[in-house]
Amino acid sequence: MIRRISEIFGSISYKPTEAPSPDGWIVQERAIDQCRPLRVVVIGSGISGIISSIRLRQRIPNLDLCVYEKNPDVGGTWLENRYPGCACDIPAHTYQASFEPNKEWSTFYAAAPEIQRYWKRVAEKYGCLEHIKFEQQVIEASWNDATSKWNLLVRDLDSLRAYPDECDMLISATGALNDWKWPSIPGLHDFKGKLMHSAKWDESYDYNGQRVAVIGNGSSGIQIVPNMLPTVAHIDHYVRGRTWLAPTFARNQIDMRGAELENFLFSPEEIAIFKADHNAYQKFRKEIELELQSIHGATLLGTPEQIGSESVFAQNMKIRLRRKPELFENLLPSFPPACRRLTPGPGYLEALADDKVDVISSEIVKVDSKGIITADGVHHPTDFLVCATGFDTTFTPRFPVIGRNGVSLAQRWAKTPENYLSVAVDGFPNYFVCLGPNSALGEGSLLLLIEKEIDYFTYCIQKMQRDNIRSMCVQKEAVERFTRHCDQYFTRTVFSSNCRSWYKGGQKDGRVTALWPGSSLHAMKTFAHPRWEDYTYDYVEDNANGWIGDGWTMNEKNKVINVDYLDDDQMDFPPIACVMAE
Structure with a gap:
């Protein structure tokens, strides 16, 4: 006991x-x-x-x-989370220890296994x-x-x-x-198909060819939908709240590699250049970091950056939803960008416009053994139910x-x-x-x-x-x-x-x-x-004076006396003032 x-x-x-x-x-x-x-x-x-x-x-x-x-x-969250598409939602070169740059990230938005391997290497290197x-x-x-x-x-x-x-x-x-926690949906655990939470993913489960339901359009849901889409029969995506999708960081880097390629791969040649030329790598890394650190004004109400961000975000979403333009009005929030966590969501909006995806905004009222029932009375049959509903x-x-x-x-x-x-x-x-x-x-x-x-x-x-x-x-x-x-x-x-x-x-x-x-x-x-x-x-010993000690330094007690405070590299030389000519 x-x-x-x-x-x-x-x-x-x-x-x-x-x-x-x-x-x-x-x-x-x-x-x-x-x-x-x-x-x-x-x-x-x-x-x-x-x-x-x-x-x-x-x-x-x-x-x-x-x-x-x-x-x-x-690795923490990067060890535990293994859902399809789990990745960093900011560029990988800004998601690393400042003192341990990784010049070998394979993609612009690194996936969870690669991030976990990086931090494992850091932990091993530093003992x-x-x-x-x-x-x-x-x-x-x-x-x-x-x-x-x-x-x-x-x-x-x-x-x-x-x-x-x-x-x-x-x-x-x-x-x-x-x-993580299950959502409070009546009948959720009466479902007889496969039920899974995004934070407790069973990687052994084969969902190919199945009809899938994904509940939630937070960061994990936004990543799951486009990454499951290629191999499933259909996705019902349940969206409770509208959200903004951010334009991708460092757009010029993406445009250099092809405008449609949001999470681009770094070529072996480019990685080799980064490893051989530290200055070239630093230039690339600082460009992305500078953009990441330059958007604070967009979070403050009434600033030019905040006022202008809405039109920029809206135009980005329209372009990415051009195959189903009617979705834009259904997804457009009434609140300003960044009120909810921003994510660029590579491929997400494009996935919503795919013929295999239905975006369902009607409230879920119940789950039964075979699927989901929404407030409009429709029963949606499902083989695989994914709760991308977040954490406590x-x-x-x-x-x-x-x-x-x-x-x-x-x-x-x-x-x-x-x-x-x-x-x-x-x-x-x-x-x-x-x-x-x-x-x-x-x-x-x-x-x-x-x-x-x-x-x-x-x-x-x-x-x-x-x-x-x-x-x-x-x-x-x-x-x-x-x-x-x-x-x-x-x-x-x-x-x-x-x-x-x-x-x-x-x-x-x-x-x-x-x-x-x-x-x-x-x-x-x-x-x-x-x-x-x-x-x-x-x-x-309740002695606030104890810090001053007994008159000794440790070196003196150990019979090691030095006067290295006189060394040039230890000396604090003041700048020499220039005398102005009269």
Whole structure:
């Protein structure tokens, strides 16, 4: 029987740190640059977990790192999702680690298996695998104020045995979109044909020649329809809401290779040029990155970019639907572009215009053993029913995370997932979240944001070592200010328009809880310089003076004295001022 953490470690309530006596001894026996050992646990080995593993080991001395991963391999969403057409919806050359460019992407929008292989190579190259424990699932985490540690309960998915662990710092890198769920449709599980969710795809199933139903026109549905179309007999595509389809990024690159080819293949010759000529590759990569980072204005209501985007998007959709022009009016949204997540959807609109596809906007009222019944009374016979209906987007933790005074994160976020800069929550010390609430992007580079979030975590851990801090916790007031800031910011963006979006928890008029309040370049500046005044601190031995140590440096204690601060490469030479002639 699995015991809960409270039974193993005991339940301890929070008591504010008492300051040492004014006449007490505060000279702590440590060198000023001595880094106390810290154990850090990262949950998840997707992109965030891999980059965390690399940067933490690179920058944090005296580190004991453990990464728990429930899957048998790294890659996160790119390992788990295997539906037809699953691919990155931004160009692959902008979806990679900044420090590890891949010059061998085979296609403009790389498919899931190729993306997973890339991140596996990155993890292997930088020695991440030796720190990852596969098929180990964290099932409970509880903060212990007496020890300033997170007490964990971990389940071995092979033996199903649960065992305890603890750490000084806990980083959640589980991602926002991996807790899939079935849609609430009466009779769904009475269906006698093949029923499948896009996030739990059975690659062994042969759907060739079958009559297929695809429910949902979010990112996965948009990718599934054109990729299944060539081999099936027919597709009924159930579209609940209208959506914009974005023009493809870096259109000039596509035009160079043929205007109809949206997800073009890179030729062996071009890949060889990229590998041999770094400057040529950088020029290509920067051109795409520049376009990706230049559209923030289109998300702000009333800007020239936003006003002009609607006609550009509409014209693009008309061209791609020219075989069935009547579909344009049925798909054209009343809300502005980017209110829902934008995707270029290579081949999607062209697939909708195919004679083998019926776009059905009538509401689904029931599923029976042989097919789907819509509100207009029509029964649609189906062999294979695909639910491309997305994930739980409430940000509720998938296991108990218990902070100070026994408050769970689920309780803390019951009304809305309030947070600080998307990475921290008051009442949960030494706990950081990768891609938490208000961290996704409606435009720009998500990989840049992930890297800068993780940089921020390393700054915090460095401060804990440098200042001899045992716990740091963001202030409630800082969380409230950031929440208020987000609510005000989004009122002047397209994201607050009347559209149903996972950005707003699947609601039309809900709070925008998924998106960062700004561009990815804005996020880069935000995370560059932490506001230490927004946190409260508890110190080792309750001694706020402990950081200054006992008068020694580590090198002196180790009898290694150097004066390399006089070396030219260590010297900060000021520029020589030019004296203006009178």
